[in-house]
Amino acid sequence: SAISIILGKLKRITSTFVGTAVIATAIVGALALCAWFSYVMFKTYLETPHTYGDTKVTPFGHHMDGPVTHSWDSLQIENNGTVVTLRNVAFDLSILGDDKGLKLGTNEVDVNHNMEGPEKPKTPPANGPPTFPSKAKFYLPVNADVGKVSVTAGDKHWEVEGLSLRSEGLQQASLGAKKISGTNVPQDASLRLKADFSGNNVSLD
16 A cells, blocks of 8 residues: 555664664764773873884873863983983974964973983094985974073083074074073173075075
8 A cells, every 4th residue: 555655664774874873983983982081091101202213202191271271380301321301391383373383392301311321323524514414394384492402511511592483484494592501601692693595505694
């Protein structure tokens, strides 16, 4: 009868709809689970110590405000007895909008250089001015700021305050320091340097 035919068609439509809904739900659930696992793995990676060759990196107090916005209470880098400690480290990357670019910052960097570490083979000095790879470019604006750098090597010590690095175009950058003091520096000094590596050689100003 016509009613039986209509009911049969409705049954098939319903079963098709339910099946599609179940498949769609399973796919969305699988993607969500993968995203969650990826998030956990990524966050765990940024919060646990790692060793790369002779270098060990140990993070402390990681905070994640977004996929590309991170901060750490401190980072410790060890290599053959030399220890570098960065305090209050911030990393932010944006690829869209007026504020796009890479921003790096840390309040303080302590470098304790191990003078008794294994000797590295000496390489002969390069002839002529330094060269830069032609593909080395700042595809995004880069801003890096360090409040204070302290370097200790045996009985020698240096301090740099207000250290900054700014990209100025694809292959130009500026480096500055408000105050430089320490061993064999008779009086406080400052630094303002511009580099252009758009040609075959690096040009300094």
